[in-house]
Amino acid sequence: MAEVRIGVSGWRYAPWRGTFYPRGLAQRRELEYIGTRFPTVELNGSFYSLQRPESYQRWRESTPSGFTFAVKGGRFITHFKQLRDAQLPLANFLASGVLTLGDRLGPLLWQLPARQRLDLDRMAEFLDLLPHSTGRAAELAAGHDERLEGRAWTVTDTDRPLRHALEVRHESFADPAFRDLLRAHDVALVVSDGGATWPIFEEPTSRLVYVRLHGAAELYVSGYDAAALREWAAKVRRWHDAGHDVVVYFDNDAKVRAPFDALALRDLLGDIAVGPAAADLRTGTDLGTLGG
Known part of the structure; x- marks a missing residue:
C-alpha cells in the first residue's frame, strides 16, 4: 500500500519555542x-558537516517506532565537489553514522546548488554510486578514509531498501533525458516549491x-494559505492514488509557518496520511509541562 508522510525540515528553531513547542519544553526534548x-x-545537520554515530543514535532513541528520518546528503558532495569524484566522500558520509538509524532511516536527499547546470555524464556517474540497500551502503561505508577512523559506523542491523531523492534548481534539468536517467x-526527482x-x-x-x-511566495518565509494547501493536497492524492509513496516536508520555518502548514496539510489528506507514531513518548506525561 502506498503511504503519505507529512513532516517538517529540521526541528531546532528558536522562534518555534513557545509558539509551536510548548512553553517550558526543554530544548533537548524538541525532537x-x-x-x-x-x-x-x-x-539537515548532515548537510553541513559529517555527524557522529552517537548523534544519530540519540536522534533514533528520541523518536517512536514507525518514525522516519529523511537524511540530507553532505554539501561537500553536492556543492563543493558538485558530484565529481564522489565515491570517497560518499563512503565518509555513509560511515558517519547514518546506518545507526536502523528502521528509522528514510530516503537520502541530495540537494544541488541553484547554479549547477545539468551534466548528464557527471550525473550518471554519481547515480551509479548510490546504494539502494543498507547492506550495500555498509559495504561502501567500509571504504571511508582516515578522517573517520575511530568514529565510523559501517554495519547495518539488517538489509533494507534505501531510497534516494535529488533536488535540482536549474532550468537545464527540464531535459527528458535527465528524467529517464x-x-x-x-x-526521485524532488518536487521543490521555492516561491518561483x-x-x-x-x-x-x-x-x-x-x-x-x-x-x-517568499523563500523560507511565506506560509501556504488554505487555497494553496488544497492544491497541494490534491496533487498528493493524485500521486498516492497512482501508487506512489509520498513524503512532504515544509521548509518555510522563518516565521513558524512550517509546522502549522504541515499539520493543516495532513488534516486535508485525512486517512491517507500517516499520523504520528505516538501521542507521547515513554513518560506518559504531557511534554508541554516538562521543563527539564
Missing part, C-alpha cells in the same frame, strides 16, 4: 515532541514522490 506530532522529519536508477525562485518539476521518476515546500 521527542516532533515525534508526537509528525511521522517524519528531515535531518533518474527512472533508470529509481531516484526556481522551476518546479512534478513528473514522478520513481515510486517515491518527494516534495519540499520552501515558501509559497
